[in-house]
Amino acid sequence: MTDTFAAPATPPGESALAVVRACGPLVPRLLREALGLEPTPERARRARTAWYRDLAGGIVDQVVALHYPANRSPLGRELLELSLHGNPLLVDRILADLAARGCRPAEPGEFTRTAYLEGRLDLSQAEAVADLIRARSEAALRQSRQQLAGGLGREVQERVDELLALLAELEAYLDFPEEDLPPEAAARTIARCEHSLAALRAMIRTGEQRELLHRGIRTVLLGPVNAGKSRLLNRILGAERALVSAEAGTTRDYLQEPFALGPYPVQIYDTAGFREEGGALEAAGRERARELAATADFLLLVTDGTLRAPTDWEALLPAPPDPGRALLVRNKADLPAFGPDREDELPGVPRVALSAETGDGFDAFLQTWEDQLRGGLLADAESRVLYNRRHILHLQHSLASLERAREALGDALSPEWIVPEVRAALDDLGAIVGHVDNEDMLDVLFGEFCIGK
Ligand SMILES: Nc1nc2c(ncn2[C@@H]2O[C@H](COP(=O)(O)OP(=O)(O)OP(=O)(O)O)[C@@H](O)[C@H]2O)c(=O)[nH]1
Ligand SMILES: [Mg+2]
DSSP states (O other): OOSOEEEESSOSSOEEEEEEEEESTTHHHHHHHHHOOOOOGGGTTOOEEEEEEOTTSOEEEEEEEEEEOGGGOTTSSOEEEEEEEEOHHHHHHHHHHHHHTTOEEOOBTHHHHHHHHTTSSOHHHHHHHHHHHHOOSHHHHHHHHHHHTTHHHHHHHHHHHHHHHHHHHHHHHHTOSSSOOOHHHHHHHHHHHHHHHHHHHHHHHHHHHHHHHHHOEEEEEEOBTTSSHHHHHHHHHTSOOSOOOSSTTOOOSOEEEEEEETTEEEEEEEOOOBOSSOOHHHHHHHHHHHHHHHHOSEEEEEEETTOSSOOOHHHHOSSOOOGGGEEEEEEOTTSTTOOOOOTTSSTTSOEEEOOTTTOTTHHHHHHHHHHHHHHTTTTTTTTSOOOOHHHHHHHHHHHHHHHHHHHHHHTTOOHHHHHHHHHHHHHHHHHHHSOOOOHHHHHHHHHTSOBTO
């Protein structure tokens, strides 16, 4: 990979500036020949204004050029960054000229891949670059920044260090095959193993939270007909999205909309209300609602607080709701018939009273809901490193190997049997941050990037 590749780093279209980058050994020549600039070390990483001239000598644009020599480059190779006027025609002309001078178009993610291959980023940091660009919520941004700063690599390294210490102990025993292990030594090794096992399990548990931050928290509005689910949805979205009517059974097909609850991305679903009677179409809608409820991350259980009879939640829900993943919303608090809270209804589930119609209690409801997510479902998202699916797979393999090692230790098997398991556990940890020589896997990983990143 000694050729030079180039790509625009900014999206197509008219803009104040457009950035074009080129990376590879041709960069010093480009500086001299296209820009009339010397690639001297003193002027490295300093902005210089220059006229870009094409091969025929014609002026293309006045640009700001930044030269990163290989030893001071974020990519570990010669890099040229040009800021030009944000006209797509200019971008095209410069790219065409760069091609004429021997640069090829960059592959998706090739700049970041280069930084990884040159050891400037570990694999988890390279992934964080893609996450950072794609993040659709404050919380997802924060998580990607932390990963880019190397938080994930550091936590994985802690586990690696622990397992290396474990390995060292086991290998020390290998040298004394005749003697029985002193019990306190065996106990210490087991304690070490247990500690790492617990830490790995906690890391694996963060996977769900990461999914929630990046795909959105699937939240389903559920309840009897006419409770005001659709009215509440419209208030949450700040738009008249769903039909609202006094007729029972208004919503049949479910609706899905994204919105941001503070820093959290939510996908909210409005569903068909429940009642005993109703036609086949309504019944089909209710079936969908039940399916959604079964796979939801969070339930907003809406009731009409003016009704005397308690809601038969058992008939509506596939299972009793997890109090950490449900909020009971007692609606229609503006009406005189609005009754007191029934404590026997969904005991343990947090509850709020509001009027979806007037908005009374609505802000407090949003706050309660957000706090509930922060304190429960997403409790780790602020403080911990979160692992993506690829990481979780390796963590699970690593955990399985270490569990076998733990079992073998418990059975007082010879270290000879245990050492390979610990090594396997280490290999999987290594694959999270790098040490991946599988080209196909790298192609998949970086193929998801945009061109120019
Ligand atoms: N007074 C009052 N009326 C409300 C409130 N929320 C909803 N309503 C009314 O209750 C009726 C039903 O509201 P919807 O939002 O359609 O109820 P739903 O739960 O979506 O009903 P289905 O789609 O039939 O299951 C409408 O006439 C609303 O205007 C509220 O807080 N106060
Ligand atoms: Mg409705």
